[in-house]
Amino acid sequence: MIEVKDLVRQFKSGDRTIKPVNGVSFELEKGTLASIVGKSGSGKSTLLSLLGALDKPTSGDVVVDGVSLAGLPAGKLTEYRRRDIGFVFQQFNLIPNLSAVDNVMLPMEFAGMRKTARLERARSLLEQVQLDPEKQSRRINRLSGGEQQRVAIARALANKPKLILADEPTGNLDEQTGEHIIELLSSLSRDHNTTILVVTHDRSLAQKTERRFRLQQGKLSEETVRPRVAAGT
């Protein structure tokens, strides 16, 4: 279970104080597929960074399965990212000179998994995200945008994280490929019982998630709670 308690992040910009995240609180049950929508600059990515321990909140706390992130030292936060979080980025952010399977193996290597085990799991995950086996050993720059995003999702799942944070995962993809990616995230959330939080400005994509939040001027409001929409509908 993910609990976000009165989260605030503020920056100084000259004489002004900006609060892209201003008193955000919510909870997500395990295995939930949720989305946050909002305009550009509304603070979506900042909120995601706080949840992923890439940034520290000015105040407030994030509690993951009863463990508070506030006050954790840098080393523990790195461990949290490695073990409990999976990131999916708009720009994919894969390592360009590595193959698809090597990219998926990276987080497992950082977690200390043995090579044979991580190779086996990486291939299994790439199959789950429906990347053709013959493309698994290709370098990243020889894959299409949709294929790269599938690899990124497989990488995010590598260490069986509690929470996957996806920042505009379809932002660089065409509509049809974007549809496939969100279907994939939905099915993975269900199959792996993993909480997935998607940040997007695409309302049609957000409608396919169980819970939909709206972030406006740093304030979060929940728009919809509904049963998960079946894939492809």
Added chain:
Amino acid sequence: MSVLARSVGNAFRNKIRTAAVVAVLAVAIGLALAMLVANQAVGGKVQELNASVGTVLTVNPAGAQGFDGGGEPLTTAQTATAAAVPNVVSVVGTKALRLETATAASTSTTGTTTQQAGPGGGGPGGGTSVTTNLQAAIDAGTLGTRNNASSSTGSGSTGTGNTGTAPAFSLPITATGIGAEVDTSGKALNITSGTGLGDYTVASTKALVGTTLATKNNLKAGSTFTIAGRTFTVAGIFDAGTTFGNNAVYTTLAEAQALAATPGELSSMVVTVNSMDNVDAAKTALQNALGTSKADVTQGQRNLQTAVSSLDSVKNISLVAFIAALGTAGLIILLIMVMLVRERRREIGVLKAIGARNRTIGLQFVLEALVLVALGSVVGAAIASFASGGIASALISSNSSTSTASQRGPGGGGFGGPGGNPFGGASQLLTSVTASASPGVIAAGVAAVFGVAVVGALVPALLTARIRPIEVLRGE
């Protein structure tokens, strides 16, 4: 894929840039290794010089040197006095003889008495002339004829003073009785064929003959010749390295004393001091022990000090150049890795976001740097193995030229005489330094390069720890 494999892969990510970096590193590393090789070669030569020729003192009778001058002869008993002087490690007595053919001796007798006795020959410290069946290997030439003429028309106080036309002149052969297997400068004899004389302290009819003298007289080991009517067997042929030095014969000290009929007398003593640092002190002590009225103590081949000094300069220059080239290699690595870290900031941010530790990322960059250095070292070692000899020679020749100019001073000439080489035999020592890239020296140099590279790569590796993933990924 392990950190090492990833580092190797990253090193070749941009092949053109990798080739350029390796080429630049190879030049710096090659230069560093070449300088190290030159430094080791020159250092070895300096040690060799310090341990041998540079620590030798020569003792002559006061007022005499070789066949010149006069005074009282040295005695075998004085070797014990010399040996007791602090820092003296060995004392070798010598007895000089002049060997002339019977014809030349007869001409001298009827012509120039000074020639018979030799310059200073009448004096007890000089060489004694005895007959031999050997022909000198050196033609008199212009210098020999002129010297003969000047001595025959000079102040031959004991001669009959033949001031007429100089007779046909044949150069004598130098024969030296020695107490050990060294030449008169204390340097070990270079016997090129045959053997030594064994025990140099007892009378023996075995002799060592110089290469040119042996060639002139068709001698080889086992051949015989005569001195003062006695038959000598050639035990070995030696190479003194000079034409004059090879027109010579060595016998045991006792044998030479017997041939000259002067038992117990010495022409000179070759005294070896334990260290070049103690040479001056030992020289003073030796002079005091033997007495200024009885012996002149000179430092054998003092010009070698100039050679050693010159080589020391080359050694220092090569050491500084080695350190500079090493530092340059380290700086190249530092700048390249800083550039790579800046270029891969986003990638580093991503690695941190997915859970990589700072030390894992830092290690990856250090290993990448070491891969580049390893490639540069391979090419650099090849460069050094080809270039070290030439670089060492260039360093030595440029340094000895500088020394030559400074030694000659205004007006030129210097102590080598007009047009002469001021280093004398030392110049041969300078050019005889052979810089060859031995595996040990190359390995030591490469180890030093790797040490510097690790330091150079650590700085950018530590910079990666300062990269915050949020700042890098904010551009999403």
